[in-house]
Amino acid sequence: xxxxxxxxxxxxxxxxxxxxxxxxxxxxxxxxxxxxxxxxxxxxxxxxxxxxxxxxxxxxxxxxxxxxxxxxxxxxxxxxxxxxxxxxxxxxxxxxxxxxxxxxxxxxxxxxxxxxxxxxxxxxxxxxxxxxxxxxxxxxxxxxxxxxxxxxxxxxxxxxxxxxxxxxxxxxxxxxxxxxxxxxxxxxxxxxxxxxxxxxxxxxxxxxxxxxxxxxxxxxxxxxxxxxxxxxxxxxxxxxxxxxxxxxxxxxxxxxxxxxxxxxxxxxxxxxxxxxxxxxxxxxxxxxxxxxxxxxxxxxxxxxxxxxxxxxxxxxxxxxxxxxxxxxxxxxxxxxxxxxxxxxxxxxxxxxxxxxxxxxxxxxxxxxxxxxxx
Amino acid sequence: xxxxxxxxxxxxxxxxxxxxxxxxxxxxxxxxxxxxxxxxxxxxxxxxxxxxxxxxxxxxxxxxxxxxxxxxxxxxxxxxxxxxxxxxxxxxxxxxxxxxxxxxxxxxxxxxxxxxxxxxxxxxxxxxxxxxxxxxxxxxxxxxxxxxxxxxxxxxxxxxxxxxxxxxxxxxxxxxxxxxxxxxxxxxxxxxxxxxxxxxxxxxxxxxxxxxxxxxxxxxxxxxxxxxxxxxxxxxxxxxxxxxxxxxxxxxxxxxxxxxxxxxxxxxxxxxxxxxxxxxxxxxxxxxxxxxxxxxxxxxxxxxxxxxxxxxxxxxxxxxxxxxxxxxxxxxxxxxxxxxxxxxxxxxxxxxxxxxxxxxxxxxxxxxxxxxxxxxxxxxxxxxxxxxxxxxxxxxxxxxxxxxxxxxxxxxxxxxxxxxxxxxxxxxxxxxxxxxxxxxxxxxxxxxxxxxxxxxxxxxxxxxxxxxxxxxxxxxxxxxxxxxxxxxxxxxxxxxxxxxxxxxxxxxxxxxxxxxxxxxxxxxxxxxx
Numbered sequence: 069x070x071x072x073x074x075x076x077x078x079x080x081x082x083x084x085x086x087x088x089x090x091x092x093x094x095x096x097x098x099x100x101x102x103x104x105x106x107x108x109x110x111x112x113x114x115x116x117x118x119x120x121x122x123x124x125x126x127x128x129x130x131x132x133x134x135x136x137x138x139x140x141x142x143x144x145x146x147x148x149x150x151x152x153x154x155x156x157x158x159x160x161x162x163x164x165x166x167x168x169x170x171x172x173x174x175x176x177x178x179x180x181x182x183x184x185x186x187x188x189x190x191x192x193x194x195x196x197x198x199x200x201x202x203x204x205x206x207x208x209x210x211x212x213x214x215x216x217x218x219x220x221x222x223x224x225x226x227x228x229x230x231x232x233x234x235x236x237x238x239x240x241x242x243x244x245x246x247x248x249x250x251x252x253x254x255x256x257x258x259x260x261x262x263x264x265x266x267x268x269x270x271x272x273x274x275x276x277x278x279x280x281x282x283x284x285x286x287x288x289x290x291x292x293x294x295x296x297x298x299x300x301x302x303x304x305x306x307x308x309x310x311x312x313x314x315x316x317x318x319x320x321x322x323x324x325x326x327x328x329x330x331x332x333x334x335x336x337x338x339x340x341x342x343x344x345x346x347x348x349x350x351x352x353x354x355x356x357x358x359x360x361x362x363x364x365x366x367x368x369x370x371x372x373x374x375x376x377x378x379x380x381x382x383x384x385x386x387x388x389x390x391x392x393x394x395x396x397x398x399x400x401x402x403x404x405x406x407x408x409x410x411x412x413x414x415x416x417x418x419x420x421x422x423x424x425x426x427x428x429x430x431x432x433x434x435x436x437x438x439x440x441x442x
Numbered sequence: 443x444x445x446x447x448x449x450x451x452x453x454x455x456x457x458x459x460x461x462x463x464x465x466x467x468x469x470x471x472x473x474x475x476x477x478x479x480x481x482x483x484x485x486x487x488x489x490x491x492x493x494x495x496x497x498x499x500x501x502x503x504x505x506x507x508x509x510x511x512x513x514x515x516x517x518x519x520x521x522x523x524x525x526x527x528x529x530x531x532x533x534x535x536x537x538x539x540x541x542x543x544x545x546x547x548x549x550x551x552x553x554x555x556x557x558x559x560x561x562x563x564x565x566x567x568x569x570x571x572x573x574x575x576x577x578x579x580x581x582x583x584x585x586x587x588x589x590x591x592x593x594x595x596x597x598x599x600x601x602x603x604x605x606x607x608x609x610x611x612x613x614x615x616x617x618x619x620x621x622x623x624x625x626x627x628x629x630x631x632x633x634x635x636x637x638x639x640x641x642x643x644x645x646x647x648x649x650x651x652x653x654x655x656x657x658x659x660x661x662x663x664x665x666x667x668x669x670x671x672x673x674x675x676x677x678x679x680x681x682x683x684x685x686x687x688x689x690x691x692x693x694x695x696x697x698x699x700x701x702x703x704x705x706x707x708x709x710x711x712x713x714x715x716x717x718x719x720x721x722x723x724x725x726x727x728x729x730x731x732x733x734x735x736x737x738x739x740x741x742x743x744x745x746x747x748x749x750x751x752x753x754x755x756x757x758x759x760x761x762x763x764x765x766x767x768x769x770x771x772x773x774x775x776x777x778x779x780x781x782x783x784x785x786x787x788x789x790x791x792x793x794x795x796x797x798x799x800x801x802x803x804x805x806x807x808x809x810x811x812x813x814x815x816x817x818x819x820x821x822x823x824x825x826x827x828x829x830x831x832x833x834x835x836x837x838x839x840x841x842x843x844x845x846x847x848x849x850x851x852x853x854x855x856x857x858x859x860x861x862x863x864x865x866x867x868x869x870x871x872x873x874x875x876x877x878x879x880x881x882x883x884x885x886x887x888x889x890x891x892x893x894x895x896x897x898x899x900x901x902x903x904x905x906x907x908x909x910x911x912x913x914x915x916x917x918x919x920x921x922x923x924x925x926x927x928x929x930x931x932x933x934x935x936x937x938x939x940x941x942x943x944x945x946x947x948x949x950x951x952x953x954x955x956x957x958x959x960x961x962x963x964x965x966x967x968x969x970x971x
Contacts, residue, residue, distance in 0.1 A: 094892040094904065097824055105824075112821045119811035127804060130782045134800070139722065139789040146787035149724035154783075155776070162775045166768045169818065174761060176820040181757045196597075221900060223506040231505065232902045251754075256593040257687060259752060259827060263893045268823045270753050272688060273592065274681020277754035294827040294895040296586045298593060299512045302898030366513070368580050369599065395682075398597055 098263060101285045101310075105266030107176040115169060122162075180266075183278040186248030190239065194251075194258025194271035194293065195405070196398065197300035197357060201239045204250075206320055208327040211405070212237045213353050214303050218361075221303075233290040236353075238307035242316035243283050251277040255400060259295035262308055270295055283310040298398070300357055333409045334432040340416065343429060347417025350410045355418075358398065363422040369398060374422035383428060386415055387438050403439060408432040460961060468563075471555035473540045474959060476562050478858070480537030481851075483565060485927075487529030488844075490573070492920050494522040499882075499916040502909050507900055515899035516584035517576065523587025524605075527705065528612045529569050531839065534847045535708040536561075536619045539647050542854065543623060545952035545959060546641045548632025548968045553625035561618035568611035575601035586897060588698070591679030591690040595671045602672060606665045613658040620654035623647055632951070634970035638729065641950050645732050646711030649739045653700045653707075656743075660697040664690065688753055695746035703742045706806075706838060707735060709846025710777060713799045715950070716853050717781055720796035721788030722947035727780040734773035734780075741770050751822045760819050767817040771810070778807050793945075794868030798849035801841055801876055809837030812887065827897075830890025836883045840919075841876075848875070848926070855933055856940030860958030863933040871929060874922035881915025 099109040137143045191202040191209070202209030212235045219225040221232075228234075241247055251260055253271040261268040265281040283289075291306040311319070352361060355373075359365045363374035373379050378386055390411060393401035402411065412432045419426045460466045460475065467479060497518050501509045510518070540558065544551055552558045575582040580599035583589065594602060627648045631640070640648075667690075670676040677683025679690045718725045725731065747755060747763040755763075781803050790796070812834040816822050825831060848871075855863050885908035890896075894905045901909065943953035951970070955963050 093888075093907065095888040097891045098893075104820075108820050108824055111818055112815065112824070115815050115818055115821065119814060123807070123811065126778060126782055126807065129786060130800075130803070133782070133785045133788065134790060137785070137787055137790055139791040143787075143789050145721065145723040145789040147723075148726070148787075149784075150727050150729070155727055155730050158779045159772060159776055162772050166771060170765060170768060173764065173818045173820055177757060177760060177764070180820060180823070181760075221507055223508065227505060227903060229903070232900060256597055257590055261827075261895070263824060266823065268752050268826060272681075272754070274685075274687065275754060291893070292895050292898075296516070296590070296593065296897045298584075298597060299516065301516075302512065302895075302900050 100264040100266050101283055101287065101289070102265050102267075102281050103284075104176070104180055104281070105264060107179065108266045111173055111176060114172070118165060118169065122165075180279070183248050183280045185246060186280055187245045188241070188247045189250060190241075190247060191250045191252070192239075192260050192271060194253035194255075194260065194297065194304075195400065196255050196298050197293075197304040198353075199239075199258075199260070199293075199304065199306060200254075200405070201237075203320070203323075206324060208323045210237050210323075211353075212239065212307070214305060216303075230290070232303065233292070233305045233307070235305055235307045238288070238309040240309045240311060240316060240319050241283060242313045243286050243310050244313070246280055246282045248278060248280045251279070254405075255398070256297045257295050258293050258297045258304070260291070260306060261294045262289050262291035262306055264289040264291075265308065268294060283308075286310050286312055303357075330407055330409070334407070334436065336432075338409075338412070338429075338431055340420075340429045343413045343416040343431075344420060346409070347413035347415070348421070350406065350414040351417050351421075354402065354406065354410075355414065363418070363424075373418055374424060379418050380424050380426055383415075383419075383430060384438070386419070387411075387430070387435065390415055391435075391439065392442075408435045408439070411435045469559070471551070471559050472961065473544050473552045473555070473558065474858075474961065476552075476558050477537045477539075477541030479562055480533050480540055480565075483562075484530050484532075484534035484537060487525050487533070487569065489923065491522050491525035491530055492923060494518045494525070495916060496920050498522060499913040501899055502901070503913040504910060505901055505903055505906050510899070512899045513581060513584060516586075516897070517582040519897055520583045520586055520589075521572075521576070524572065524583070525569070526839075527587060527701070528609075529565075531705045531843045531847070532616060533565060535647075535650070535705075535843075536616075538643075538708065538712065538847070538850050538854075539619075539623055541858065542850075542952060543626055543644055543647060544630070545857075545955065545963060546644050546950055547627065547630060547635055548951045548964050548970065549626060549630035550962065550964050550967075552622050553629055554622045557618050558622050561615045561622065564611050564615040564618075568608045568615065571604055571611070572608040575604050578604070588694060589668075590694075591668065591671070591687050592681075595668050595679055598672070603669065606669050609665045610662055613662045616654050617658050620651035620658075623651040624655075627651075632964070632967040632970050638732070639970060641711075642714035642725065642728070642731055642735075643708065643711035646707040646714075646735055649735050650704050650707045653704050653739055653742070657697040657700045657704075660693060661701075664693040664697065667693070688750075691750050691753060692747070695749045696743075698749065699746040700739070700742040702835075702838075703738060705843045706846075707739070709802065709843050709850075710735060712846050712850040712853070713781065713802050715948075716795050716799040716849050717784050717803075718788075719853070719945050719948040720793065720799070721785050721790050723784060723788035725780070726783035726786075727776075730776055731780055734776045737773040738770060741766060741773070745770065748817060748819075748822070751819050752826050764817060764819040768814065771814050771817075774810055778803060778810070789947075793852070793865060794863070794872055795849045795853035795945075797869065797872040797876075798845045798852065801872070802845045802849060805837055805841030805845070805880075809834055809842060812837065825890060827895055828890035829886040829894045829896055832896050833883050833886035833890060836886070840879050840883065845875075848872075851930075853945070854952075855930070856944040857952060857957050857959055859934050860940055861933050861937035862940050862944060863929055863937065867925065867929045867932075871922060871925050874925070875919055878915050878917075878919030878922055882912050882919055883915070885909075885912045885915075 097112055099106050189204050191204050193200040199212045215234045215236045216232050220227045251269045251271040253273045258271040260271055267279050267281050269277045269279045287310055289308045293304045358370035359373050365372035391403035393399045409432045412430045412435045415430045419428045578601045583605045585594040667678040671678050677685035679685050679687050714725055745767045748767040816825055852868055889905050889908050894901055940957040942956050
């Protein structure tokens with residue numbers, strides 16, 4: 069009923085062109101917050117107005133004919149059917165307009181390709197279906213996942229303002245610094261797009277693409293993956309948080325400290341309950357998109373884990389699948405994506421959740437030993 | 443000229459009339475029968491692909507997931523694209539070619555009639571296989587009609603192999619059809635019909651046929667490489683084995699861009715017949731029209747990478763493809779100017795074929811404008827893979843290719859059936875399609891510019907309103923097409939008798955024979971002065 073009421077409401081809003089809570093009648097590109105994005109906006113508006121002008125002339129002549137030169141009005145047809153000079157003129161004029169347009173476009177393009185002299189390098193890696201940001205000069209990195217709850221997607225909860233455009237860990241960047249992005253992907257091709265930065269670049273497995281941005285205003289800038297990358301292509305947003313330099317420096321120190329703390333966790337003694345608790349969180353961010361929160365999967369592409377022999381029998385076989393992935397399938401190698409603690413936790417969780425109840429516990433140390441033995 | 447095309451039994455009087463029952467259609471080598479089958483097949487596929495579009499637009503009616511899951515949504519977008527391109531638009535033009543090219547050049551039939559039969563009957567088999575993937579374990583292809591590797595190879599569903607085989611069969615059918623068109627036009631023209639006297643529909647099809655022969659093998663090549671990667675351990679597109687995922691895109695778009703012109707050039711030709719007929723004035727700039735089509739066809743081979751501006755090409759490549767793409771605007775502009783100059787100071791009347799043709803010129807030009815915007819490489823970084831692109835190619839394909847096909851159908855229906863169609867219903871069909879189509883696709887420009895990526899089953903809240911309008915337009919356009927089925931059935935069954943030349947301004951050999959066109963025509967070649 070609620071959905072139906074909402075549908076009727078939206079429909080009324082659409083028809084009356086009123087400004088309801090959801091109504092947003094943005095019809096044009098935004099100029100953005102970098103030099104490049106503003107140049108692109110300028111090019112976009114110029115070519116748009118050129119098209120409008122040509123359209124007015126061509127359609128003007130056409131509508132004049134449609135209105136005035138009608139058989140029903142007794143208009144007698146003329147007899148002309150070619151005119152060399154007219155034909156040459158309307159070939160040359162468009163050509164000249166195109167040349168005039170190509171010059172600023174070329175200048176902007178050369179600017180966009182100038183990735184030299186960057187002050188910060190961020191490696192952006194596309195995964196099905198999340199982004200990983202590595203600050204390669206600072207030696208830390210993290211994943212950025214969609215944070216919109218499933219209940220909002222399936223219309224069980226009211227959608228919040230940033231529905232589908234919010235993540236757990238945004239990419240944090242300082243304003244006023246030239247940032248170079250190095251794009252690649254782990255599985256299929258993704259594309260990293262933030263409209264306000266004027267940056268869109270494909271992230272391709274086996275390639276490293278370069279692009280750059282120098283953000284001028286602090287703020288939160290949202291974008292999405294723009295290359296079809298499988299089932300959850302529509303659910304891997306990009307959020308960039310641009311902050312002043314001091315704030316950025318403090319954030320970097322915090323991240324470095326957190327990375328250190330994470331490494332220390334590996335040597336801690338873990339209880340089964342602690343691992344289960346952490347494992348459930350890891351499972352929900354890293355595994356549930358395919359294998360489902362209740363471990364039922366969506367066979368045949370994404371097998372069920374509840375009752376699966378891999379999850380309930382030999383521990384080493386289970387480790388192998390999670391750490392190294394399964395080549396030729398969508399199962400990724402999580403050995404590089406997750407820490408030893410998270411791997412141990414998620415494997416422990418899988419072996420004990422949904423009635424698997426093996427009672428097995430895998431510790432971070434065992435995971436590390438397994439990795440080292442390879 | 444003996445028996446006429448007619449299904450009434452008592453009409454089978456002369457020695458070369460059509461056989462009875464199903465075998466007439468299964469074994470026929472008659473270009474009119476084969477043309478009819480192509481047209482019926484393509485319209486069936488149009489309705490099937492359209493039904494899938496309705497599923498897509500229903501899911502996108504409002505934010506959130508309501509009707510289908512993302513996996514199935516991706517199968518719908520993929521199958522909608524594949525069916526519309528390979529099942530609806532291309533076979534419809536082959537159907538028109540079969541029916542009209544022999545009539546327009548004064549030939550008794552197509553040059554290779556047995557191959558003609560075979561090239562049609564491959565199609566239902568190919569599409570039965572493609573559609574059957576929907577019922578397979580793992581579902582139908584779900585990687586978009588452009589099937590980029592490695593999503594379609596390493597990560598593709600098991601049904602990908604069937605998709606590959608279906609594409610191979612469609613390719614064989616298209617190549618045979620194209621060979622037939624070329625052989626017919628080059629060899630069977632009536633005495634006196636020199637190249638520069640051929641109707642423009644014949645010219646555009648001749649050039650289209652060469653494009654088909656040039657690029658369908660490339661498509662076959664790229665799907666074969668996929669097959670090798672999937673089943674035989676090669677790594678053409680697998681970076682992990684030393685391959686190159688971007689190679690896929692280069693090969694695919696080397697096919698894909700000329701393919702776009704394969705779907706529009708015959709419509710250019712048809713509209714160049716129809717506008718002069720209803721303007722009662724000769725086509726302006728016949729020679730420049732022919733050269734423009736040739737120029738567009740040649741340029742189509744050197745612009746493929748404009749589909750890949752964000753892939754990370756060197757800047758020199760980026761500039762080359764940007765300049766070449768912009769250049770296509772020149773011959774395309776010449777064509778639009780010529781159509782407008784043909785209408786200028788004519789004596790216009792607006793029957794259904796003319797309405798569709800005029801809408802073609804206006805709306806295709808709008809699609810051309812957005813194409814020009816997309817050609818500007820820096821701006822394309824913002825447009826690429828958004829709804830702006832979806833709006834662009836639907837503006838060139840729906841009011842371009844499909845309105846071109848409807849214009850042709852109404853223009854030649856009297857010749858095919860011997861009856862006039864219902865003009866009021868035809869005009870209703872036009873206006874409903876025109877309004878529905880613009881309502882569906884114009885807001886997509888705004889959605890793209892505001893930042894909505896394509897191929898997503900759910901979207902952020904700021905895109906809600908335009909998506910709802912777009913869905914309403916799509917439902918309207920979709921429902922209207924059922925009216926066309928009724929109009930055609932009504933026209934086949936009866937109606938006002940059509941004269942040999944029902945349109946007073948029409949020109950060409952097809953109007954010198956009676957309506958409906960007899961089963962065999964031009965057994966003796968006509969003389970063209």
